[in-house]
Amino acid sequence: MTTPSPTRRYPSLRRTEAETRAAALTVDAVEVELDLTAPDAATFGSRTTLRFSSRAPETFVDFRGEELTEATLNGRPVPPERWQAGRLALDGLAAENTLVVAGRMAYSSDGEGLHRHVDPADGATYLYAMSFLDAAPRWFACFDQPDLKARYRFAVTAPPEWTVLGNGPSEPAGPGRWTLVPPEPLSTYFVTLVAGPYASVTAEHDGIELGFHVRASLRRELEAEAPDLVEVTARSFDFYHRLFGVRYPFGEYHQAFVPDFNAGAMENPGCVTFRDSFVYRGRATDAERAGRASVIAHEMAHQWFGDLVTMRWWDDLWLNESFAEYMGHRCCTDATRYPVWTEFGIRRKNWGAVADQAPSTHPVAGTGAVDAAAALQDFDGISYAKGAAVLRQLVAYLGDDVFVAGLRTYFTRHAFGNAEFAELIACWTDAGAVDLEAWAAAWLRTAGMDTLDVAPAATGAVVTVTGPDGGPSPRPHALTVAGVDAAGAVTPLVDLVLRGDAAPIAVPDGTVLVVPDGTDATWARVRFGADGWSDVAAVLPTVEDEAVLVVVHNAVRDAVRDATLDPAVALDLVTASLAGVQPEVLVTVVLGATSALAGPYSPVAERPERLARLHALALAVVDSSPAGSDRQLAGFRQAVASSADVDRLRAWAAGHDLPPGLALDSELTWTVVERLVELTGDDAVLDRTLAQDSSSSAAVHAARARAARPTAAAKEEAWRLLTQPSEVSAYEVYATAEGFFRAGQEELTAPYVERYFAEIGATAEFRRGWALGRVAGLAFPHLAADARTVALAERALAGDLPDPVRREVVDGLDLLRRAVASLERFAG
Structure with missing residues (x-):
C-alpha cells in the first residue's frame, strides 16, 4: 500500500480529544525502526509497532508522513483512505491490540521532527529529533499527547561511522545498526534521536555516564568548554539529588549541542538537546557562561519536573517550565560558581513583564489551552519568568522546608506518571501548607501585574500596591523595602507582607529614594512616588547594590513602555549612571535595552543623535573597564552595533585600533x-x-x-x-x-x-x-x-x-x- 499524504495542514489535538483517547487507551510498548542510510535523500523510512489496550471500539493514531506504505491492526490491513490530515482512523479495536504503521517521513529544516543539517564547514550531515509540542508524528507514528506514556525501543540503521544517541543507552547491533531502549516510560513530546558524525567528550559522575556532543567542526571548541560543562553538570546533579531526595532515574545523561535548534534546549530524558551556540566559537564572558549554566540546570530540573512527573495536559505546562526556571536559577546560584539571580531579574523578569502586560497575557496555571497549538503560544515569559518569580514568593509563603517536602512527596507519589496542579497542591498540604488554595487563586490563576509605589507620609512613607486594573490586589507580596541615601548606600528598612492595600514605614533621615521591592523578590511593576525619577537620577550613578539596580532599571524600561517616563529622560538616566555599573550582565542588558530609546521610542529625525549618545556611552564603558575584561567586551560589542563611523569600523574589521586587551575572533569579527x-x-x-x-x-x-x-x-x-x-x-x-x-x-x-x-x-x-x-x-x-x-x-x-x-x-x-x-x- 502506497499513498501520498492527502494534506499538509494538520488539525491540532484538542484537549477533549486527548481526554477521550486517554480514557480509552493504555499504551504498553512502542517499537520504532528507522532507516537513515540515505541522509541526503528527502525522506527516510520509519516503521512503528504500537502495542496497546483499548476500552473503546475506535480511536486514531497520529502519523504525519509523506507516504503511508503499511498499516495493519491486529494483522488486518487498515484502509489507506482512513489516513487523513495526519491521523489514521482505527476501528474494530480489541482489548489488546498491535498496530503497525510504516511510511516515508520528510527530513525537516525547521528544527522540528527529524531535522537535517549539512555543515557547510565540512559537508557532513547531522540529524536530531525534536518531538515537542506535536512534532513527534513527523518522524514516527504515535498517540501524541503527554498522558499516554509508553516504553520505547528504537532500532536505527545509519551510516556506520555515525554516532547514534537517544533517550536510552545506544547499543551496537551490527555494522551501521544500533538499538536504544530507554529505561523508563516516556511521553511522546520528549522522545529524541541524535545521529551523525558528532564529536564527543565523555565523563562520569556519581555513577552517571555523561556525554557531550557537537558537530565535528566544533570539536576543538567543545574540548575547550568541556571542563566547565562537566563541572556545572556534576554540581547540578549533586544539588538536585540532595534537594529532591530522588535520584536521577533515566540512566545515562547526554547533552547534545545541535545546529538550527529553535529553543535554548529541550529536556529529553537522558539526551538533552541544546542550541550549539552554547559551544562558543569566540570569546565568551562569565555572564554568558552563567547563562549557559542556568540552561543546563534548567533542563536537568526537567528530569524531575516534566520527565519523571509529567503534566496531564498542556494547561499545566507551568508544572514544567516555571519550576525548571526557578530551580535552574536556584541550583546555579547555590551549587555552581555562577550566581544568576541578577541575570534572572534584569533579563528574564523583563521578558515576563512584557508578556504579562500584553493583551495575550494569561494566568501562570490553568492557561485554558483548548488544543496543543494554543498551548504553544503560552510558552512565553509568563510560563517561565513570572512562574519562577511567583515560586520565589511561594517559598517565602510556605517556608523552604514545607516547599521541598511537598515536592519530594509529589515526585514519589506520581513517579513516571502524570499529574495536575491540584495533585501538587495536595502534596504541599500534606507537608503542612495552610490555605494554599487562596494563595494559588491569587497568584497562579490571575493574570497581569500589580504596581508597587511609595508616597510620603507623616511616619516617612507609605508603600502601596494596586492590581492590574488599578483597584485592590488580592496577592500577598512578601518583600523588603529599602532606602538609598545620597551616596548610593542601600539600607533595608522593613520586611513585610503587603496584602492588597498600603503599609506605612519609617524612613531614616538622609534617605533619598525608597525602593518598594529592595531585593527584587516579588512580581510587580515598581514606581517611586510623584518625584521618583528625580530621586532616581540623584542616587543611581552611585548605587552598587545589584538588586536595587535591577529593580530601578526594570522600572525605567517599564515606565517608558507605559508612556509615563519620557524616553529622553530615560536616556539621560542611563547615560549618567551606566558607566559606573560593574556587573557585566547589567551592562550588557541595559545597553541593549537602551537601543529602543534610539529606535521605536524616538522620533525618526532624532534617532541618529540618540544612537550617537548610546555609542558614546558604550565607549565610556569600554574606557572605564580593565583591559581584557568581560565588561570591556560587553561595551565594545554595543559600541560596534551603534557606530556610524565607517572608517573606524573598517579599521576594527582589519584588527586595527582595537581597545587594549581586545582581539578579534570569528564571532567578534x-x-x-x-x-x-x-x-x-x-x-x-x-x-x-x-x-x-x-x-x-x-x-x-x-x-x-x-x-x-x-x-x-x-x-x-x-x-x-x-x-x-x-x-x-x-x-x-x-x-x-x-x-x-x-x-x-x-x-x-x-x-x-x-x-x-x-x-x-x-x-x-x-x-x-x-x-x-x-x-x-x-x-x-x-x-x-x-x-x-x-x-x-x-x-x-x-x-x-x-x-x-x-x-x-x-x-x-x-x-x-x-x-x-x-x-x-x-x-x-
Missing part, C-alpha cells in the same frame, strides 16, 4: 562586519569574511548582514526569503528577519511595512509551528511607530491569520501602540 555592511552595503567585505569562515554560524551572520544592506535590491531579495518557500535553514531565515527593518533605513523599508501585514499570514502555507510564529515576530516592523502602522496591524487582525502569526501580531501591535503613545505624549 562578524559583529563588526555586520554593522559595516549595514552602513555601506559592501559585499566585498562580506565575501572576504565568508571566505575565511565557512561555518554555519557564518552563514547566519551573513544572512543578517545581507538583509541589512541599505539597497532596494537587497531588501527585495531578503523579503523573498521571508515570504516565499526556500531550502534555506530556519536560522538563516530568522537572521534575515532580524536584519530587515533597521534604524536609519526607514525610507527604504517603508513599502514593506504594509507588505508585512498583507503577506505574513500566507507564510503558513509553507511554514508551521515554531518557525511560523518566530519569523512573524522577528520581522514585525516595530520601527514604523506611527498611527498608519497601527491601523495596518488592526486591519490584519480583523482578517484571517493563522494562530501563531496572530499571536505575534497581537503582541507586536501592543508594543507598537505603546511606542506611539510615548511619541504622542513626549515628542508631539
